[in-house]
Amino acid sequence: MDTTYIFLQNYWWFLVSLLGALLVFLLFVQGGQSLLFTIGKTPIQQKMLLNSTGRKWEFTFTTLVTFGGAFFASFPLFYSTSFGGAYWVWILILLCFVLQAVSYEYQAKKGNLLGTKTYKIFLLLNGILAPVLIGTAVGTFFNGAEFIVNKAQLTTIGNPVISSWATSWHGLEAAFVVWNVFLGLAVFFLSRVLALLYFINNINDDEIQKKSRKQLIIETILFLVFFLTFFVHLLFQKGFAVNPDTKEVFMQSYKYLNNFIQMPVVLVVLLVGVVGVLFGIGKTILSAAWKKGIWFAGTGTVLTVLALLLCAGWNDTAYYPSLTNLQSSLTIQNSSSSLFTLKTMAYVSILIPLVLAYIVYAWRALDIHKITNKEMEENEHTY
Amino acid sequence: MIAEIDTSLIDWSRAQFALTAIYHWLFVPLTLGLGIVQAIMETIYYKTGDEFWKKTAKFWMKIFGINFAIGVATGLILEFEFGTNWSNYSWFVGDIFGAPLAIEGIVAFFMEATFIAVMYFGWNKVSKGFHLTSTWLTIVGATISAFWILVANAWMQHPAGMHFNPDTVRNEMGSFWEVALSPVAINKFFHTVLSGWIIGGMVVAGISSWYLLKKRETKFALASIKVGVAFGLIACLLSIWTGDGSAAQVAEKQPMKLAAMEGLYKGDKGINLVGIGILNPSKKEYNDDKSPFLFKIDVPIPKFLSYLSFGDFNAYVPGIKDIIDGGYTTSDGSIALSALEKMKKGKLAIAALADYSSAKADSALFERKADSIKNAITAAECVVETADGDTILLLSDEVFATKKATVYSRIAESRQQLNDNIKYFGYGYIKEPSDLIPPISLTFYAFRIMVILGGFLLLLFAISAYFSYKNKFETKRWLQWTCLISILFAIIAGQAGWVVAEVGRQPWAIQDMLPTSAAISRLSTSSVQITFFIFLALFTVLLIAELKIMINAIKKGPQINEQ
Numbered sequence: 001m002d003t004t005y006i007f008l009q010n011y012w013w014f015l016v017s018l019l020g021a022l023l024v025f026l027l028f029v030q031g032g033q034s035l036l037f038t039i040g041k042t043p044i045q046q047k048m049l050l051n052s053t054g055r056k057w058e059f060t061f062t063t064l065v066t067f068g069g070a071f072f073a074s075f076p077l078f079y080s081t082s083f084g085g086a087y088w089v090w091i092l093i094l095l096c097f098v099l100q101a102v103s104y105e106y107q108a109k110k111g112n113l114l115g116t117k118t119y120k121i122f123l124l125l126n127g128i129l130a131p132v133l134i135g136t137a138v139g140t141f142f143n144g145a146e147f148i149v150n151k152a153q154l155t156t157i158g159n160p161v162i163s164s165w166a167t168s169w170h171g172l173e174a175a176f177v178v179w180n181v182f183l184g185l186a187v188f189f190l191s192r193v194l195a196l197l198y199f200i201n202n203i204n205d206d207e208i209q210k211k212s213r214k215q216l217i218i219e220t221i222l223f224l225v226f227f228l229t230f231f232v233h234l235l236f237q238k239g240f241a242v243n244p245d246t247k248e249v250f251m252q253s254y255k256y257l258n259n260f261i262q263m264p265v266v267l268v269v270l271l272v273g274v275v276g277v278l279f280g281i282g283k284t285i286l287s288a289a290w291k292k293g294i295w296f297a298g299t300g301t302v303l304t305v306l307a308l309l310l311c312a313g314w315n316d317t318a319y320y321p322s323l324t325n326l327q328s329s330l331t332i333q334n335s336s337s338s339l340f341t342l343k344t345m346a347y348v349s350i351l352i353p354l355v356l357a358y359i360v361y362a363w364r365a366l367d368i369h370k371i372t373n374k375e376m377e378e379n380e381h382t383y
Numbered sequence: 384m385i386a387e388i389d390t391s392l393i394d395w396s397r398a399q400f401a402l403t404a405i406y407h408w409l410f411v412p413l414t415l416g417l418g419i420v421q422a423i424m425e426t427i428y429y430k431t432g433d434e435f436w437k438k439t440a441k442f443w444m445k446i447f448g449i450n451f452a453i454g455v456a457t458g459l460i461l462e463f464e465f466g467t468n469w470s471n472y473s474w475f476v477g478d479i480f481g482a483p484l485a486i487e488g489i490v491a492f493f494m495e496a497t498f499i500a501v502m503y504f505g506w507n508k509v510s511k512g513f514h515l516t517s518t519w520l521t522i523v524g525a526t527i528s529a530f531w532i533l534v535a536n537a538w539m540q541h542p543a544g545m546h547f548n549p550d551t552v553r554n555e556m557g558s559f560w561e562v563a564l565s566p567v568a569i570n571k572f573f574h575t576v577l578s579g580w581i582i583g584g585m586v587v588a589g590i591s592s593w594y595l596l597k598k599r600e601t602k603f604a605l606a607s608i609k610v611g612v613a614f615g616l617i618a619c620l621l622s623i624w625t626g627d628g629s630a631a632q633v634a635e636k637q638p639m640k641l642a643a644m645e646g647l648y649k650g651d652k653g654i655n656l657v658g659i660g661i662l663n664p665s666k667k668e669y670n671d672d673k674s675p676f677l678f679k680i681d682v683p684i685p686k687f688l689s690y691l692s693f694g695d696f697n698a699y700v701p702g703i704k705d706i707i708d709g710g711y712t713t714s715d716g717s718i719a720l721s722a723l724e725k726m727k728k729g730k731l732a733i734a735a736l737a738d739y740s741s742a743k744a745d746s747a748l749f750e751r752k753a754d755s756i757k758n759a760i761t762a763a764e765c766v767v768e769t770a771d772g773d774t775i776l777l778l779s780d781e782v783f784a785t786k787k788a789t790v791y792s793r794i795a796e797s798r799q800q801l802n803d804n805i806k807y808f809g810y811g812y813i814k815e816p817s818d819l820i821p822p823i824s825l826t827f828y829a830f831r832i833m834v835i836l837g838g839f840l841l842l843l844f845a846i847s848a849y850f851s852y853k854n855k856f857e858t859k860r861w862l863q864w865t866c867l868i869s870i871l872f873a874i875i876a877g878q879a880g881w882v883v884a885e886v887g888r889q890p891w892a893i894q895d896m897l898p899t900s901a902a903i904s905r906l907s908t909s910s911v912q913i914t915f916f917i918f919l920a921l922f923t924v925l926l927i928a929e930l931k932i933m934i935n936a937i938k939k940g941p942q943i944n945e946q
Binding site: 062079094097098101110345366 | 387388445448449451452453455456457458459460462463465466467468469470471472473474475477478479480481482484485486487488489490492493494495496497498499500501503504505506507508509513517548551552553555556557559730733734736737740741811812901903904905906907910914917921924925927928929931932934935936939
């Protein structure tokens with residue numbers, strides 16, 4: 001195959017992985033929501049929490065939408081197979097994001113029909129469900145899903161749908177695979193860790209600071225338990241490998257461990273990421289005055305998740321394996337867009353650094369001013 | 384698993400998408416319109432330093448924010464529904480259709496999300512100039528997002544810039560600019576965004592009129608009305624022009640939609656445009672002899688439909704029966720095929736694709752076997768099993784070469800047959816010619832509602848602008864009432880426009896390429912029914928909450944912000 005095409009397929013897997021990694025970092029907004037009642041005991045404390053992580057909800061949301069759009073443009077067969085097949089998982093994820101989109105704006109408004117408490121519960125639901133479900137869904141990248149792809153089906157006139165799901169659970173069966181759930185829970189506790197670090201950075205309030213630091217230890221332990229179990233298992237499990245000559249998918253022992261060994265750069269990214277996360281958390285716990293943990297743990301999260309997703313798709317690996325029919329598994333080669341489209345979209349991707357730059361600029365302009373009790377009480381626009 | 388796709392699944396999948404789109408379009412046009420209005424107001428504040436304009440802008444921003452949240456929520460669902468409910472579509476044209484969605488995310492959504500945060504939370508944190516820029520970038524982002532999603536929609540109405548690749552079994556992009564800058568896309572963008580501006584202008588004028596009726600916030604209301612009606616009037620005038628362009632495009636690219644819009648069964652030269660009319664409910668078949676109308680009044684300009692469609696008062700406009708029966712001369716001079724002929728060609732295309740794929744698979748076997756044959760020792764190693772299940776014993780180089788040549792000629796022949804008929808690919812999935820007719824009454828009435836309400840709004844904006852700039856709006860209570868009620872009319876006109884565009888193109892998901900019946904996901908009807916009702920309940924509750932919050936915010940008024 002054309003080397004440009006192969007390069008672009010790998011490049012777009014990198015971009016999709018990067019968006020996924022940014023999404024996991026930005027789930028700190030969800031982490032904040034899940035901690036709303038744990039850290040915020042009084043209405044004003046809850047208000048500060050909502051206005052801290054909450055003011056970033058649109059970034060998480062937008063990253064999710066862009067992740068979907070970029071995946072669609074670059075690997076349409078994934079979009080059609082997974083979304084149309086694992087229907088219930090994706091619908092649940094979407095529903096809980098709908099609840100989030102309205103809740104920040106509506107919870108404190110007069111005449112909001114359902115009452116402030118209900119909207120806060122919506123935020124809590126999104127805060128729990130979104131990270132758990134997204135993590136569980138990503139778990140299927142390593143552990144497989146139940147589908148069949150048969151392109152020849154398109155020529156069957158009465159029934160031309162090419163992708164079909166093999167179980168009537170339509171995606172919910174992923175929740176019965178313990179390793180998927182472990183990843184889901186790891187993402188969940190990570191989002192809470194990141195939220196606590198963001199509170200510590202962003203809110204000038206002694207009580208919230210104290211509570212967040214205390215809670216951080218518990219969440220970190222839980223995160224490490226689930227993440228390390230998942231990760232160690234990943235290194236030792238059989239993986240879905242692709243024969244580069246015949247394109248045949250087969251099971252290979254220690255596939256993911258081998259991927260890290262065969263792609264040392266990805267391994268370095270992973271290790272730097274893990275160190276970043278641990279340093280960000282560790283120094284925050286040890287030093288009572290230090291508030292920059294979020295930036296180390298956040299960057300570390302992006303790098304770690306990026307490395308994991310690259311490991312799922314690069315180096316002749318099937319990133320969306322089919323347990324029903326191994327040869328239906330999706331690889332970055334057999335599921336990608338055409339050379340022309342990938343090339344066109346690669347030009348568009350040149351804009352990404354510009355987008356990141358203005359996000360950072362605007363974010364800093366707002367975050368220079370920390371959230372305080374005083375701002376909440378002034379009659380300005382707040383959640 | 385090979386059972387036929389259930390038609391109820393198609394209907395429910397369509398219903399779910401329509402539901403989401405209708406709700407989405409309740410909120411989005413208002414944000415597109417209000418976004419500009421509030422940015423103009425903040426610009427006046429920036430130029431004059433007058434706090435009054437800051438507070439005025441801030442009030443409309445509050446209304447904007449309440450709408451924005453739910454527009455975002457419904458938009459997320461729409462994007463993912465292409466995957467969840469239209470998975471075959473997503474594969475068949477994802478190579479083209481995914482790109483605008485991705486660009487929308489990268490270019491537009493991040494701009495919106497970043498700067499809306501500065502707009503709301505940055506008043507005392509960033510400079511006045513940065514804030515104003517952010518307010519403009521929020522609406523620029525929203526409008527760019529509208530552009531890309533309308534590029535996507537326009538492409539479904541008039542596919543361009545792609546070719547079918549039988550090796551990957553899908554359509555692939557051949558020219559990005561033909562997709563992004565297709566005349567249909569450009570026109571659709573302007574027409575749709577302008578309809579949002581009309582709604583925005585009407586909402587500003589309507590809510591402000593309510594204050595005047597209540598004798599409150601008079602200065603704020605009169606100032607807002609001036610901006611709102613001028614903006615709405617310009618948008619109305621421009622949308623007549625884009626609407627005209629849209630009619631000509633429909634006539635050329637989607638003649639069946641045009642015929643449905645007009646209830647036109649039998650075409651002719653020099654056709655009148657129907658002004659108002661009532662369709663004959665007892666007309667059930669396109670080819671029965673019953674009159675299509677119980678009553679109708681044509682627009683007083685004779686032969687106006689011919690003129691609107693082709694810029695020629697004597698141009699031929701085909702009716703529904705003509706399009707099904709074929710045989711007339713189309714605008715490009717060719718003789719139109721009948722529906723049955725198109726369906727036959729479509730089936731040939733699909734059969735050719737099947738043949739091509741199996742021949743291609745066989746050829747791969749021959750290629751793979753070629754090496755091993757040479758070293759074969761036993762006869763069993765010389766067996767090739769074809770996709771049809773035939774086994775061929777390859778006894779000699781000669782036989783091998785002959786069989787291989789046959790396979791390659793099958794590839795070439797099927798490829799040729801596919802190319803010859805690919806234009807009608809989608810027709811291969813159509814069962815009956817009558818399946819090609821969209822719901823007539825819905826399309827016909829929705830079109831009338833859009834045009835009549837649009838005309839009414841133009842008149843209303845003109846009258847309001849006149850009184851507003853003569854400083855007489857405050858005393859005209861009848862006009863204030865009319866403006867208030869007309870918020871509803873503006874919203875209905877926008878919805879009706881989408882009904883014409885989307886119902887009128889049935890049965891096509893992509894014009895002539897893929898009917899909705901072949902575009903769906905393989906799900907059980909009951910699953911889609913459940914999600915339909917979940918979305919219906921959720922969106923309805925959120926709509927009621929949204930309206931209540933908005934009414935509360937309006938009752939509270941901009942005064943509160945002044946403290």
